[in-house]
Amino acid sequence: MLSRMRERRTDVRQTTAGTATLRECRVIYFTIRRVSISRLDLVLAQLRLYEHPLLDFSAREKGEAVEIVIQFKNPPVPVHTYVFEMHPRDLDHTQFEWTFQRQLYDCLHDYLIEMFTRTPQDRLLRQQEGL
Secondary structure (H helix, E strand, O other), X not given: OHHHHHHHHHHHHXXXXXXXXXXXXXXXXXXXXXXXXXXXXXXXXXHOOOOOOOEEEEEEEEXXXXXXXXXXXXXXXXXXXXXXXXXXXXXXXXXXXXXXXXHHHHHHHHHHHHOOOOOOOOHHHHHHHOO
């Protein structure tokens, strides 16, 4: 089994020796694409793909990073604005679109959880209110 794996590695190296691998092509493509667009523009382009009936999304530069801002549209009660930062390594990643979506969804979850005004973990409040 181990000898077969070594043979495969050798075959792959031989077939790709004169040409770029698929991964190398993606990196080259992404690098060329990134030269012509700023990180903020990249994030703003992604945000245009998302629409939500309750939330507004925006972004702003913060050094080499980009901050994404999530605000509640016309909240019936005042709620905070959620801000998270995407670092250059995430913005420059070859799988940026998927990385962005995962981070956005994680932050949306955190934002909604932070809106709770009472949870079972608020023991003192429960005791005061007799719950």
